[in-house]
Amino acid sequence: MITIAELAFREVLSKKIFYIVLVLTVLFLVVYGIALHFTVTDISKWADPVGSRLTGSVMYSQLLSLALYFSTFIVALMTVFSAVGSVSGEIESGTIQAVITRPLKRWEYISGKLAGSALMMSVYAAALYLAVIGITRYITGYRPSDILPGMVLFLIIPLLLLALSLCGSSLMSTMANGITVFMLYIIGMVGGMVEQIGIGINNGALVNIGILSSLVMPTDAIYRKMVFGLLTGPDNPINTLTFNPFSSSSPPSDLMIIYTIIYVVAVILAAVVIFNRRDI
Amino acid sequence: MVIKIDRLTKWYGNKLGCQDICLSVLPGEVFGFLGHNGAGKSTLVKMLVGLIFPTSGQAEILGRPLGDTEVKKRVGFLPETFRFQDWLTGYQLLNFQASLYKMPGSTRRNRIEEVLKLVRLSGHEHYKIRTYSKGMQQRLGLAAALLPDPDLLILDEPTSAMDPLGRKEVRDIILKLKDDGKTIFLNSHLLSEVEVVCDHVALIKRGRIIASGSINELKEGNIEVEMKIGNFNKVVQQALKDTGIPVWWEKDRVLATVGDREQIPFLAETVIRNGGSLYQLNTLDNSLENLFLSLMQEGGEQN
Ligand SMILES: Nc1ncnc2c1ncn2[C@@H]1O[C@H](COP(=O)(O)OP(=O)(O)OP(=O)(O)O)[C@@H](O)[C@H]1O
Ligand SMILES: [Mg+2]
Numbered sequence: 001m002i003t004i005a006e007l008a009f010r011e012v013l014s015k016k017i018f019y020i021v022l023v024l025t026v027l028f029l030v031v032y033g034i035a036l037h038f039t040v041t042d043i044s045k046w047a048d049p050v051g052s053r054l055t056g057s058v059m060y061s062q063l064l065s066l067a068l069y070f071s072t073f074i075v076a077l078m079t080v081f082s083a084v085g086s087v088s089g090e091i092e093s094g095t096i097q098a099v100i101t102r103p104l105k106r107w108e109y110i111s112g113k114l115a116g117s118a119l120m121m122s123v124y125a126a127a128l129y130l131a132v133i134g135i136t137r138y139i140t141g142y143r144p145s146d147i148l149p150g151m152v153l154f155l156i157i158p159l160l161l162l163a164l165s166l167c168g169s170s171l172m173s174t175m176a177n178g179i180t181v182f183m184l185y186i187i188g189m190v191g192g193m194v195e196q197i198g199i200g201i202n203n204g205a206l207v208n209i210g211i212l213s214s215l216v217m218p219t220d221a222i223y224r225k226m227v228f229g230l231l232t233g234p235d236n237p238i239n240t241l242t243f244n245p246f247s248s249s250s251p252p253s254d255l256m257i258i259y260t261i262i263y264v265v266a267v268i269l270a271a272v273v274i275f276n277r278r279d280i
Numbered sequence: 281m282v283i284k285i286d287r288l289t290k291w292y293g294n295k296l297g298c299q300d301i302c303l304s305v306l307p308g309e310v311f312g313f314l315g316h317n318g319a320g321k322s323t324l325v326k327m328l329v330g331l332i333f334p335t336s337g338q339a340e341i342l343g344r345p346l347g348d349t350e351v352k353k354r355v356g357f358l359p360e361t362f363r364f365q366d367w368l369t370g371y372q373l374l375n376f377q378a379s380l381y382k383m384p385g386s387t388r389r390n391r392i393e394e395v396l397k398l399v400r401l402s403g404h405e406h407y408k409i410r411t412y413s414k415g416m417q418q419r420l421g422l423a424a425a426l427l428p429d430p431d432l433l434i435l436d437e438p439t440s441a442m443d444p445l446g447r448k449e450v451r452d453i454i455l456k457l458k459d460d461g462k463t464i465f466l467n468s469h470l471l472s473e474v475e476v477v478c479d480h481v482a483l484i485k486r487g488r489i490i491a492s493g494s495i496n497e498l499k500e501g502n503i504e505v506e507m508k509i510g511n512f513n514k515v516v517q518q519a520l521k522d523t524g525i526p527v528w529w530e531k532d533r534v535l536a537t538v539g540d541r542e543q544i545p546f547l548a549e550t551v552i553r554n555g556g557s558l559y560q561l562n563t564l565d566n567s568l569e570n571l572f573l574s575l576m577q578e579g580g581e582q583n
Pocket of ligand 2: 321322323360436
């Protein structure tokens with residue numbers, strides 16, 4: 001299992017695209033930093049210090065939620081792209097034949113793939129998350145609460161998508177799997193937006209659609225929970241009063257986290273069961 | 281018994297892979313499994329190594345049922361589609377394979393060098409597999425299969441990408457392993473390849489075994505008759521088929537495998553009585569090639 005995980009890890013490092021992604025990620029962070037910088041200079045020009053502090057913390061929290069929203073999106077995209085073919089790609093190319101015919105159980109193969117990619121994605125996601133928070137704090141001095149719990153939630157998102165992609169990868173072709181997982185992710189995203197709007201205009205039907213979609217794909221719910229924890233702590237009471245589609249005014253309950261963990265475990269088990277029986 | 285196969289059957293949906301295969305392979309034997317494209321050779325081998333699951337039937341490898349992980353340590357397998365993680369170097373791949381085989385680090389290095397030398401890839405091991413030619417990749421696959429010094433080596437068309445010299449080298453490797461008492465299961469559609477190395481062969485056609493035995497058994501008692509027939513029309517062809525003697529033809533050249541000398545005049549009579557002009561009839565040296573061809577053409581229909 002460790003052998004497979006190590007190889008999966010090394011495979012990513014051997015790809016050019018990995019380095020391209022790193023460069024682009026840095027570019028994203030730079031753009032965000034510049035945006036923050038100009039916001040800060042703009043706001044500090046105001047004469048009224050109380051007003052500028054108030055507006056400042058609203059603006060910064062909005063910008064931060066925007067950055068986190070797109071960071072989540074980037075991480076999700078990366079996870080799906082890197083994991084959809086992890087098993088099916090090997091089946092399609094035939095490289096798997098000289099691997100699982102060796103003294104290795106099929107579940108070891110799947111968990112090795114999972115462990116390798118999970119480690120890689122977690123490191124990447126954690127770095128991105130800390131960079132976004134760090135840049136915000138350095139440039140604006142804005143300090144969100146619950147940074148560590150937020151990071152754990154932030155990491156659950158790629159893990160969930162990884163498990164789902166891997167499961168699909170042991171069942172479908174790379175292409176079909178990629179489309180399926182990505183569509184599911186979009187459903188979760190749209191559902192989350194719809195729910196926020198529903199809460200904003202007090203429409204029960206919209207809220208229910210959101211809840212339903214978050215059961216199908218909990219990524220957005222986890223994201224909402226994360227931003228709520230970060231931006232709506234005791235230090236930032238203002239944010240509850242403003243509407244922001246990238247943020248959250250009523251977070252999902254802790255039950256949602258438990259549901260998501262069960263979801264992930266179930267998906268991984270399904271991947272193992274499916275892969276155990278399939279012909280290659 | 282190294283391999284014991286009992287009525288192994290594989291259906292891909294409603295498409296037959298192979299049906300009711302019964303075989304046994306003894307220790308130290310080189311077993312040839314022969315058949316045309318799509319006959320079901322790879323299907324059988326894939327079941328043996330656990331890539332696909334049988335629809336019905338059982339098999340044992342080295343005394344254990346299929347899928348036993350411990351046994352896999354003693355089995356080397358070269359897949360028909362020899363594709364590897366081509367971003368690794370040859371050496372890295374073998375090192376990875378060695379850890380899959382759970383080989384201890386101390387013996388690894390030497391063993392890797394040994395197999396590299398055996399398949400004549402020494403000197404190329406630090407290049408990326410991406411830069412290897414097809415034949416070199418197949419050699420590397422063979423090296424990987426040989427890595428754990430397996431008691432049973434399963435090779436699916438091991439020389440499909442190799443040049444004539446490579447084929448001979450593989451043949452020599454097989455013979456050397458046989459001398460060391462290893463058992464080899466060889467899939468091939470090349471009779472010439474099988475004939476020189478195998479003790480036993482089985483012929484498979486459309487998923488079923490149509491003949492099996494030692495090379496000598498198969499040759500024995502069979503006389504190859506070659507005829508040149510003028511006016512070789514449908515009537516003559518049908519009459520020849522109706523005799524029940526395996527026949528095979530190419531234009532006016534007809535080959536028949538008779539089990540008994542007395543059938544030779546009978547063959548001639550059949551040709552002449554049905555209007556064929558028999559220009560030439562000679563018995564050939566018993567070549568497995570012709571037996572193979574005639575069995576392949578006729579054997580399937582009889583089943
Ligand atoms: N995955 C599959 N799905 C459906 N049918 C298959 C599949 N794999 C093989 N078959 C069918 O099973 C039969 C046997 O195929 P197999 O690959 O075992 O042939 P083979 O003897 O190895 O041929 P070759 O010499 O071309 O390698 C063929 O008719 C093939 O079409
Ligand atoms: Mg084949």
